Amino acid sequence: xxxxxxxxxxxxxxxxxxxxxLARACMNEGLSVTWTPSYGAEMRGGTVNCTVCISDDxxxxxxxxxxxxxxxxxxxxxxxxxxxxxxxxTMVVNxxxxxxxxxxxxxxxKFVPMTEIAHNAGHEKMANIVSLGAFIKTLPVISKDSIVNxxxxxxxxxxxxxxxxxxxxxxxxxxxxx
Amino acid sequence: MKKExxxxxxxxxxxxxxxxxxxxxxxxxxxxxxSEIGEYLSTKMPELGRAFVAAESEVAAINxxxxxxxxxxxxxxSSSSCAVALMQEGLSFIAGDEIPCVLVSVMRAxxxxxxxxxxxxxxxxxxxxxxxxxxxxxxxxxxxxxxCIDLTYKCFYVSQKYRTPVCLLADGMLGQMMEPxxxxxxxxxxxxxxxxxxxxxxxxxxxxxxxxxxxxETLRKRVVKIFEKYNQILKNENLFEKYETEGAKxxxxxxxxxxxxxxxxxxxxxxxxxxxxxxxxxLLNPFPEKIVQEIAQKVDGILDIELNCxxxxxxxxxxxxxxxxxxxxxxxxxxxxxxxxEEIYEQIENVYKEIIEKKYGTACI
Amino acid sequence: xxxxxxxxxxxxxxxxxxxxxxxxDHGIAVRLVAEVLDELSVREKTIGIASVGCSVFSYxxxxxxxxxxxxxxxxxxxTGVKRSKPDxxxxxxxxxGDLASIGLGETIHAMTRGEKVTTxxxxxxxxxxxxxxxxxxxxxxxxxxxxxxxxxxxxxxxPLKVCEILKEVDGTAFVARVTLDSPxxxxxxxxxxxxxxxxxxxxxxxxxxxxxxxxPTNWKMTPQQAHExxxxxxxxxxxxxxxxxxxxxxx
Numbered sequence: 001x002x003x004x005x006x007x008x009x010x011x012x013x014x015x016x017x018x019x020x021x022l023a024r025a026c027m028n029e030g031l032s033v034t035w036t037p038s039y040g041a042e043m044r045g046g047t048v049n050c051t052v053c054i055s056d057d058x059x060x061x062x063x064x065x066x067x068x069x070x071x072x073x074x075x076x077x078x079x080x081x082x083x084x085x086x087x088x089x090t091m092v093v094n095x096x097x098x099x100x101x102x103x104x105x106x107x108x109x110k111f112v113p114m115t116e117i118a119h120n121a122g123h124e125k126m127a128n129i130v131s132l133g134a135f136i137k138t139l140p141v142i143s144k145d146s147i148v149n150x151x152x153x154x155x156x157x158x159x160x161x162x163x164x165x166x167x168x169x170x171x172x173x174x175x176x177x178x
Numbered sequence: 179m180k181k182e183x184x185x186x187x188x189x190x191x192x193x194x195x196x197x198x199x200x201x202x203x204x205x206x207x208x209x210x211x212x213s214e215i216g217e218y219l220s221t222k223m224p225e226l227g228r229a230f231v232a233a234e235s236e237v238a239a240i241n242x243x244x245x246x247x248x249x250x251x252x253x254x255x256s257s258s259s260c261a262v263a264l265m266q267e268g269l270s271f272i273a274g275d276e277i278p279c280v281l282v283s284v285m286r287a288x289x290x291x292x293x294x295x296x297x298x299x300x301x302x303x304x305x306x307x308x309x310x311x312x313x314x315x316x317x318x319x320x321x322x323x324x325x326c327i328d329l330t331y332k333c334f335y336v337s338q339k340y341r342t343p344v345c346l347l348a349d350g351m352l353g354q355m356m357e358p359x360x361x362x363x364x365x366x367x368x369x370x371x372x373x374x375x376x377x378x379x380x381x382x383x384x385x386x387x388x389x390x391x392x393x394x395e396t397l398r399k400r401v402v403k404i405f406e407k408y409n410q411i412l413k414n415e416n417l418f419e420k421y422e423t424e425g426a427k428x429x430x431x432x433x434x435x436x437x438x439x440x441x442x443x444x445x446x447x448x449x450x451x452x453x454x455x456x457x458x459x460x461l462l463n464p465f466p467e468k469i470v471q472e473i474a475q476k477v478d479g480i481l482d483i484e485l486n487c488x489x490x491x492x493x494x495x496x497x498x499x500x501x502x503x504x505x506x507x508x509x510x511x512x513x514x515x516x517x518x519x520e521e522i523y524e525q526i527e528n529v530y531k532e533i534i535e536k537k538y539g540t541a542c543i
Numbered sequence: 544x545x546x547x548x549x550x551x552x553x554x555x556x557x558x559x560x561x562x563x564x565x566x567x568d569h570g571i572a573v574r575l576v577a578e579v580l581d582e583l584s585v586r587e588k589t590i591g592i593a594s595v596g597c598s599v600f601s602y603x604x605x606x607x608x609x610x611x612x613x614x615x616x617x618x619x620x621x622t623g624v625k626r627s628k629p630d631x632x633x634x635x636x637x638x639x640g641d642l643a644s645i646g647l648g649e650t651i652h653a654m655t656r657g658e659k660v661t662t663x664x665x666x667x668x669x670x671x672x673x674x675x676x677x678x679x680x681x682x683x684x685x686x687x688x689x690x691x692x693x694x695x696x697x698x699x700x701x702p703l704k705v706c707e708i709l710k711e712v713d714g715t716a717f718v719a720r721v722t723l724d725s726p727x728x729x730x731x732x733x734x735x736x737x738x739x740x741x742x743x744x745x746x747x748x749x750x751x752x753x754x755x756x757x758x759p760t761n762w763k764m765t766p767q768q769a770h771e772x773x774x775x776x777x778x779x780x781x782x783x784x785x786x787x788x789x790x791x792x793x794x
Contacts, residue, residue, distance in 0.1 A: 020356070024185050027358040035185065035356035060442030061435075062355040063296070063516035203627045229626035233619070234652035241616035241649070245623025248610040249590070253627065271613050376608040376624070378631055380587035384556070386602030388593065388611035 001031075001056045003141055004064050007131075008038075008049035008081055009073025009094075014128035018071075019050035021132060021154070025146040026054050034062035047077045054141055069139060071131050072098060073114065092135045094127060110138050112176045118169055126169035133173025144174055186359045188326045188352040189214035192256070192282055194361045195330035197222055200368075201280075202251035203229040205242040207261065210294045211350040212284035215256040236261040240268030240281075247277035247343075248387050250375025252334050256282035259300050260291060263308060269343055270309025274389030276404065278337040278371070280330070281315070282346045284353040287513030296350035297513040298434055301489035304347045305463035312401050314408050317345040317463040318417065319434045323357035329417075329460070335366035336415050340407045341374070347462065349485075351435045351516065408464045417460035418469060422448055426455030428530055429473050431494055432483045433459055436517065440483050443522035452530050462490070467497040474498040479533035483522060484510040505533055552577040554586045559604040562597070566766030568723045568756035569597055569665060573604055575733045576636065576663060579740055580607065585632040590624050592617040594646075596638035597672045598665070605636075615646025618653035621660045629659070632744065639666040639753075643703050644679040650709075657714025657748040661739045664705065664751070666781065667758040675761030679703040682780055687761075702780055706753050710786035716748030717741075718787040722755045722778065724770040738790045747789050755781055 005022070009015045019035050026033040031054055038049040051067065053059045068089045072078040078091075078098040085091055087106040096115035112134045114127040123129075136142055148167055155163045186194070193215045196204065204223055206216040216232070223230035229246070233239035239255045246253035257265065262283050272279060283304055287297035304317045316336060318329045329346055337344040376385055391397040421441055423429055432440040437458040447454040457473055459466050474480060474497070482491045488508045495506055509525040511517075551557075554577035563569040580586045586607055593601035595614035602609040612620040617635035625633045642650050642664045653660070669687055670676040677687040677694055680702050684693040694702075710718045717739045721732035732754065739750025755777050757769035764772065 020185065023356060027183060027185055033185075033358065036351070036354060057445070058438065058441070059357075060519050061439045061516055062351055062357075065515055065518065203623065205623065231622060231626055231656070234648060237616070238619040238622075238649050238652065241612060241619035242623035242626070244612070244616075245592070245610065245620035245625075246627040247623070248620075249624055249627045249631075251627045253623070267613055268616070271611075275611070376590050376610055377628065378588035378590060379606065379608050384602070384605070384607050384609070386593075386609040386611070388599075388602065388609070390599055390611060 001054065001141065003055075003069065003139070004051060004053040004067055005069040005071060005135065006049055006051045006064065006067035006081060007071040008047050008077035009128070011048045013073050014125070015048045015073065016050050018128045018132045019052050021147055021150050022142065023052050024150045024154070025142045026052070028150065029142060029146055031056055032059045034059045036062040047074070047080060049077065069135070071135050073127060073131055074098065075100065090138055092131060092138055094131060096127070110134060110177055112173065114173065117172050117176055121168055121172050123165045123169050126165060129166050129169035130173035130176070133170040134177045137174045137177040144170060181360050181362055183358040183360050185356045186323050186361070187214065187356045188323045188348060188354065189284070190218055191323045191326045191359055191361065192330050192346065192348070193218035193222070195327040196254050196280070197226070198361055199331050199334040199364045200252050201228070201254045201334065203246035203253040205231045205233045205239040205246070205255050206257065207233050207236050207239050209258045209261045211286055211353045212256050212258050212282065214353070215282060236264040237268070240265035240272070243279045244268055244272050244275065244277055247272065247279035248275070248376050250371030250377070252338065254280040254282065256284065258284045259286045259288050259303070262300065262303060266308035269307060269315055270311055270313060271389050272343045273309070273313035273315065273404070274311060275387050276341040277343065277387065278341050279343050280333045280337055280346065281343060282330070282348065285347065285349040292513065294350055295513050296435065296485065296516060298349060298436060298485040298489070299512060300347070301433070301462065301484070301486060304345050305465070305493070313404060314463050315343055315345045316408070316411055317347050318460055319347045319462050320352060320460075321434055321437050321458065322359070323352065323355065324359040326352060327359055327361055331364055331366060332415070332417070335369070336411060338369040338371065340411055342407060342411070347434065349435050412461070412464040412466065415461060416466055418466060419456070419458040419460065421456040421458075423455035423457060423473055425453055427453040427478045427534055428481060428526070429455045429457050429477045430481050430483060430526065431457050431490065433462060433490055436483055436485050439517050439519055440522055442519040443526055446519065446523045447526050447530070452526065454526055454530065465493045465497065470494060470497040471501045474502045474504055477504065478537055479505045479507065479529065481507045481509065481526060481529045483517070483525070485513065485517065486510055487512055552581045554578070554580040554606050555604055556606040560600075562600045562603060564760040566757065566759040566769065568754065571723045571729060572663065572665060572754050572756060575729070575736050576634070577605065578733060579737045582737065583740055583744065585740070585744070588630065589632040589634065590628070592621045592624070592633070592635040594635060594637040594641045596641050596670070598636045598638060599672070601636055615641050615644070616649055617641065617646060618649045618658070618660070618662065622653050622656070622658050625658055625660050632740065634661040634663065634740070636663045637665070638671065639664055639668070639680045639705070640670045640678040643705050651712060654709055654712045654714045654749040654751065659743040659746055659748065661743050661750040662752070663736065664753045665756045666705070666753050667756045668702070668777065669758055669761050671758045671761055675758070680781070682776060704781060706751070706786045709751050714748045715751055715787055716789040717750040719751075719785045720753040720755065720781055720783045722773050722783050724773045735785065738788065741790050745790065745793060747793055753781070755783065
């Protein structure tokens with residue numbers, strides 16, 4: 001396996017966090033993985049993003065100009081990265097915030113109302129976790145259990161109270177993709 | 179107990195390794211893409227009763243490093259490109275004074291301010307330097323977060339063992355990315371510095387450390403002695419990676435993070451039947467000329483790949499000049515968009531066709 | 544009966560080589576620093592910083608560990624030494640060109656951090672070692688090899704008054720300007736140098752001494768004429784005195 005995903009959204013949507021969740025889960029499964037935050041000029045323009053590269057060999061490059069997969073949590077991210085995805089790639093889109101129609105026929109789209117799902121589940125701020133659930137269902141690079149295990153290690157102490165909500169949000173996102 | 183892998187950012191990995199290595203004093207001035215090193219150490223060092231000084235400039239930082247190193251403690255500074263430029267005078271003094279210390283240089287793109295993109299444009303700055311006089315800065319280049327840790331250890335060890343400044347030459351990609359890595363125990367023996375370090379002339383003759391030398395013969399001997407150390411370092415401390423070089427017709431040369439991408443391209447080439455290998459020097463200075471010569475004698479061509487306009491290329495060329503006459507091709511660009519595996523593969527294919535077809539009349543050897 | 548009335552301080556090397564010109568005040572200044580190190584019993588834990596200029600060969604006369612700094616960088620080097628070995632006594636011995644021109648940044652910032660070090664600055668209004676060029680402290684009208692018609696403020700600015708600046712810097716604990724032009728002045732200078740060392744030993748901050756010193760060679764004067772110049776026009780511009788004394792306040 002040699003894959004990568006660029007995760008993009010507003011600052012505060014937890015983009016970097018779910019990137020690290022994914023990266024840690026991959027690490028725990030013995031995969032090679034890199035996580036790189038948006039950097040340089042990439043930081044301008046209202047979106048935050050990070051890239052996770054995953055390989056069962058060595059990860060060659062942590063910077064990806066043309067990602068294979070994209071999670072777009074907001075409209076500017078959708079606009080910015082839709083055209084950059086490699087043909088055959090996948091875009092997992094937060095349809096609660098992205099109202100544009102897809103413009104490409106050579107990539108796969110999964111539209112999931114992430115903000116709405118999070119809201120209905122009572123976890124307003126967990127659209128990011130919903131998106132991660134939707135992503136690993138669409139592209140099974142890693143199991144849901146692996147992500148949950150990482151959540152258990154990252155959400156401890158004062159944050160432990162958020163654990164159940166996170167797991168539920170992950171489940172909801174996972175189930176939202178058929 | 180064996181430590182488990184953590185997901186670590188390159189800059190934090192370097193900072194944690196410095197602490198683990200026993201770095202006693204750190205001096206620095208912020209510059210992207212390495213500021214996390216100073217940020218981490220600003221809290222950690224005082225907690226451990228060690229020194230952290232936010233220097234007023236890189237000029238000050240490198241001279242604080244000189245002062246700290248002169249007392250025999252493990253000391254480090256970190257910086258980047260246009261700010262490492264400010265340190266060149268100090269580095270020349272430190273080299274002339276034979277003071278052990280570590281400089282972490284996380285390259286960004288230049289010239290001038292350039293920008294914070296990953297680049298390898300400071301190979302010359304690290305290995306040739308801008309300071310005056312005959313000296314070298316021993317330089318190691320990591321290609322992964324784990325190597326950022328392992329080579330930080332190596333830098334401290336080599337600097338203390340040979341009493342010389344040592345540079346860890348990383349880049350913005352390594353500094354900013356996270357990767358699984360283990361900050362293990364410092365694996366080297368501690369080198370006793372008490373025979374020369376300045377600690378106060380208590381029950382002994384006073385010592386002095388100075389680069390100034392009035393006697394021309396004494397100055398000559400000192401510089402010759404310093405250069406003898408570089409030979410010893412090359413002999414004893416050389417590190418490199420050879421990948422699929424056995425039976426290769428073309429060898430790719432690359433260092434640092436670009437070598438990762440080149441390696442993936444070499445794998446792709448091998449899969450497609452092209453006899454291609456990779457040579458990645460990890461010790462960049464003193465440059466491993468002999469190994470490059472040995473490799474060059476067995477191949478039909480070299481393709482050097484760098485994220486600059488051809489800097490290590492000059493050392494590759496100088497290494498094999500007069501030894502073997504094979505074509506040396508170069509592919510690189512100064513900065514900006516990182517190279518892709520496919521892009522490098524395409525270059526390999528072109529060079530392979532050009533050199534091998536010319537020589538054997540077919541690309542399928 | 545013989546009576547020993549004068550001896551070389553332990554903090555001066557037995558095999559000392561004086562590299563200064565005849566009539567230069569550096570010799571007195573070095574001796575005073577050495578006497579103070581002896582009296583404070585700190586010679587064995589002292590590390591000195593030699594700066595570029597006439598004091599570069601400090602290790603030829605001071606009987607203590609010495610590290611050389613690049614031009615202007617003495618206080619950065621001193622910072623590195625002191626922070627790495629906080630139990631040592633650290634001093635820099637610098638000229639005015641080194642401290643007030645090329646090294647003014649390092650000087651002000653080290654003292655702003657209140658580095659526990661002592662700085663002795665020899666102000667002779669010229670770059671002595673390179674042959675008498677105009678420096679940051681050259682007086683208005685003073686003829687040097689780079690102000691051949693006298694320093695014209697319109698062309699080359701005004702003399703920099705270091706004590707007046709450093710007394711305002713929060714990290715300094717003792718700031719004084721002294722002369723060496725009479726026995727009384729020399730005794731006073733020694734008292735001040737001692738306080739400047741006590742400032743660091745007591746952990747109060749940086750101790751700073753500016754010594755108005757002669758450079759008969761480059762001034763093209765006899766030693767007597769040179770001391771008259773110190774007493775006269777130099778002291779008018781650079782007023783001797785104690786500018787800040789937190790050492791006495793602390794006692």
